[in-house]
Structure formats: structure tokens, C-alpha cells
Amino acid sequence: MKVAFLGATRGMGRSLSRLMAARGDDVFLLGRDVADLERSARDLEARAGRGSVGAAPCDLEKPGGFAAALDAAEARLGGLDAVVVTAGDFARQEELERDVERARRLLEVDFTNTVVFCEHARRRLLARGGGTLAVFSSVAGERGRKPVILYGAAKAGLSRYLEGLDHKFRAQGLRTVCVKPGFVKTSMTDGLRPPPFAGDPDDVARDVLGAIDRGRPVVYAPPIWRWIMLAIRMLPRFVMRRIGF
């Protein structure tokens, strides 16, 4: 599989890109920091034990560069079977409430610009007769919850967008995979108190790779979060107002 990967340098993206490289997928890395991308590229090469991994800059805050970045990926890979997006922005709700400009930036990165990036990717994949678009949304988008109001709103929008893509383009060969991680212990969530059922990035990556291979439109990771979120979606409003979760 020829994969363009936005966000492979850290967290779940790092774990997932390693699994892909280790099993022989050709991976091309996109991200903000070129030096950091190069280090991750060397890591994937060393772990896979063969091939060379290319990289190009791509910043979710700069949508003007999306087309060029995906062009570079397609050219280097000599094709494109899948695009994976694990990159995103995160900040605590309290910080976003204090600083409206910070909130605007997060909403723009996690919703508008991620969707714009996916639009570029979608066109390219469809032009090649289809492929997989796997994007990391979040369980935070499943219900309006006090600790993740703004982040959750952006992810809710992203999940809806991916759902729509799946409905419209699946028949044309575009397999959209919306990944909804629950709480996963990564540097993004460092300093937050992990709830029960907190996941490990390597385990999440295995689940996600399985979902990508099977083309499942929605995947919760770790899987138990599907049932946790089902329960939370069913809680009546007066309960949601009282609990802190």
C-alpha cells in the first residue's frame, strides 16, 4: 500500500506508521517540522529494514501548502492508495475558554483545515479510482461534554464530514475510515488524569490498521469506547449537566 501520512512523528500516528512500514507499506511523511520528519523517516527505515522513506513539509495551519505536499507524496510513492491523517491540535477546555484566539486556531486546524486537506486527498484518491482515507477524529465529538466542548465540537464536525464522504463516495471506491480514539496515553494527554480504559498507542494502532484493511467506516479505539460512548449518548441532559465527564 502507498500511504501519505500526515502526523506520523508523534503519538498514535507514530505507532501506526511503524506498523505500516514494518509490514512493507510504502509510507511518505507529511508534517510541520522537516528535521523531525527526517528523524521519523530514518526510524521507519531502520525498523522496516528496507526501502527509503520520503518526507515533505505540510502544516495544518497553512492550507495553501496542502496540494503541493500531496503532489510530493504522490510523485515519490508513484501512486497513492491511502491517506492517513492523525495530526491535529489539542488544548484543555479551560485554556480555550480563557483565550478566544487560541480557540479559533484550534477550531480552524481540527475542523476547517483538516476537512480542506481531506478534500485534496479525496480528489486525488477518486481520480485514481479510489483508495482509503483514514482520519483521526475523537470520541470527544460524540456528545457535548464539559471537559472538551470546543475540541469536541471540531471533532463532531469532522466526524459528520467523514460520514458524509462515506455515504456519497463509497460506491466510487473511496473508503473513508473515521477513527474515534478514546483516552489514549500519549504526549497529547500528558498531565491529564487517565480515566479507566485509557488506551496504549500501540494497541490503538493495531486496531486502526485492522479497520483500514477492512475499510470499516467507523472505528473506536480501544474498542470498549464504542460501548462507553453509547452509554454516554443515552444519558439524559439533566445527568450531563451534573456530571463532570
Added chain:
Amino acid sequence: MNAGSEGTLSGWGRVPVAGREVRSEDLEALTRDAVLCRGLGRSYGDSSLPPPGHPVVAATPLADRILAFDPATGNLRAEAGLSLRALNRSFLPRGFYSPVTPGTQMITLGGMVAADVHGKNHHRDGCFGAHVTRLRMRVADGRIVECAPDREAELFRATLGGMGLTGHILEVECRLVRVPSPWVLTETERIHDIDRFIEGLKEAGSRWPHTVGWIDCLSRGPLMGRGILMKGRWAEPHEAPRGVPVPRRRPSVPFVLPGWVVNRWTVRAFNAVYYRRHVPAVRRAVVHPESFFYPLDAIGHWNRMYGPRGFTQYQCVLPESAGRGAARRFLELLTRRGGASMLCVIKDCGPEGIGLLSFPRPGISIALDIPIHDETQSLVDALNELVIAEGGRVYLAKDQLTRPEHFRAMEPRLAAWTCIRRKWDPEGRLRSAQSVRLLGDRP
């Protein structure tokens, strides 16, 4: 993680102090203001724990990228948080393995350098530091420095075994060894007493690259020091099964067992069964390297077995100069004091390496687990006094209870090491709970 309840951290022995970890993939940023790095928390005592005045450690395990590997030479460069398990699992299928490995693979490269770990092949291949070719470090004044045996050599030598106190280790370059197959051929042998054991280790060491012994340190009299001697080497292709060993999923001790589970009688029963089950007296097998090198890793959270008060591991080396009776004198003292230990490991050490504070020296190393009781401190004091009298020393990666005056008496090398440490960190910024306790660093 061995993070205990909210706001505490502990070593593998599960004796907590106030502290927390800050984690990031970006070790350069993470270490800018840090006073101590911590890897996977497998050191038993307080060496990975923060000083009371600065209860935060920089956790390295997310900084785990391999930066370069040359299959022609086996040279590897990686970020310091790379675990030995990830390294072995990546490279064993390609015919490479770590040149030296401690008894767990849940350890980071940075931790392997900081403790200058040794393994079952110490008598032949020395410490891990002997195979390290370069280190990238952030030193106390914030600069980033590369050191090697021939570049900033003092810093390099002080860092091998320096317990992370000379600078933060960011990247490690070392040489992996080529192995003929991914399997290990072992021979195990039942041994009747301690004197025979020490002879057996010496003799096996001339023929086998990997040797170690388990001894029953509750048996007395003529049976004192009976146990099982384990020998191993990488299997040649024609001796090995086809295919690559597959890592197994491991069971785990699900919660902290009550404190009475490990006591003199249960340990005695365990030891007797373990010893008697070994028939015939000599057995050969081809095994998974993980079960040969890391038998304890097979049980997740085995440290919970020792109950809510936790445990300490005591490891000392008794030098050759102390004579062959030293190990017997040590065991006599231990059995007299009733130190019940499920795990007692004995190993002969080869020549001292270049690490200025590295643990091994020619002689016999003995390691044992001691559950924490009210008398544990006085037991450790007594053992330390014997070790001082024999001219030996203890292993900092295990230590939790040694007194500073005892440590000074064991370590004539301390002054030279401290001098280099002070040169790189005049204000004494980098420190740990252990360095506060043992070296008199400011809290």
C-alpha cells in the same frame, strides 16, 4: 508505569516518593529544565526518583526513534527512550541482538547507559558501556555535548554507570552483535552447594558466553547455596528450529498481593520445588531468547507479589581478593538474619569496565529480593558491613537503603567521579532521590 497513587512515583521495588513524570517525544525540549531523566522505572530503589525539592522527572520512553542502523557493522544510533524490548524485537529477525542485556528488557537505552548494565555474559563481554560508541547529552548548563571514548572522554566514562547524574542522555550509539540464529541453546545443571557453585560458574564461563545461577538462600548447612546453574549460547542454524520466535502475551499479577504471601515458609516451599523439579541433573534445550534472558518479564507486574510495603533488591559484588569463602560468609550472614528471598541470583563478573562508577568487578555478584519489613534496614546495614569488610560494593540501580558512610567506604572511586561531575555541573543541579540520600546532594 510504577506510578503509585496520585502524585507519587516509585522504583520497581514499589516504595513511593512524591513525584510525577512529564512525558514527551521531544527529549531535547523535555530535558531543558529537568534535574533527572527516568526511563521505564525498572531500577529497584530510588535512582529514577526525583529529589524532594524538585518532584518532577523527565520521562524518556516516548523518545524512542532509531536514527541510524548499519547492517554491515551493527552500529545503531537511537533516542535514549528506546526500549531494549523494541530494539530486540526489531533486530532479532534480522540477525542482530543487544551485545549486553540485563535481566529485563523493559529498560531504555538511556537507562542501560546510566546503570552501565551487565548481563549473563559479563565474564566475557563486559558491561553495556563497553559497546557504546557515542553519547549525545544535555549537560547541566543546558549545552548539548557529544561524548565518546575519545571525545570528552572524562564525561563519557563518568556517564557510564553515573546514574544519570552527569547529564541527560539524549541519544545512544552502540554496536549490536550478529547472532547465528534467533534461538538460544541452554544447558541447566543442579548444583549442591555454594563452593561447588562458584567452581561451576568459573568452569562454565570458559566454555559458555552466558552463565548465571539461581541459588536457594534459605538452605543451610551442607546444602547451603544449592541451586541451578544456567548456561547458554546462541544456537547455530542447524541446531535451531526453523522460523523466528514469536513474542508471547504475558500473564500479569493483577493487584498488590497481601504482605504475608511472600514469607519464609512459602519461599522455602517454592525453592524446594524449583530445585527438586530439575531432573535430570543436567538438561539441554533450545529456547526463546526472551525466556532465557528475561524469565521474570514473563509475568507482568511481578513486583506486586511482595505486598503493599514493597521490596528492595540487594546486589553486591564480592571481589576475588576476598577469596572463595566470601560468598559462603555472605550466605551464612543472610540465613542467620533470616532474609527470605524468592530470587537469589549469583554470577561471576569479569574485568572492570571503563565506567568510573560501574558496578561489576572481578568476583562474585549476588542479588536477592528482600520484602520491606521493620528489620530490612538493619539487615541491609549488616550485609553492607560484611561487603565493606570483604572489599566489595553494591549496585546503585538496585539500592534503596545503603547509608552514605557505607557507600563511601565501598567506593574509593567516588572522589574521582565526583570531581568530573562537579566540573560539568558546578551548581549540583542534576540530582535524584538517590543522590540526595547517598551523595549528600541538596534536596
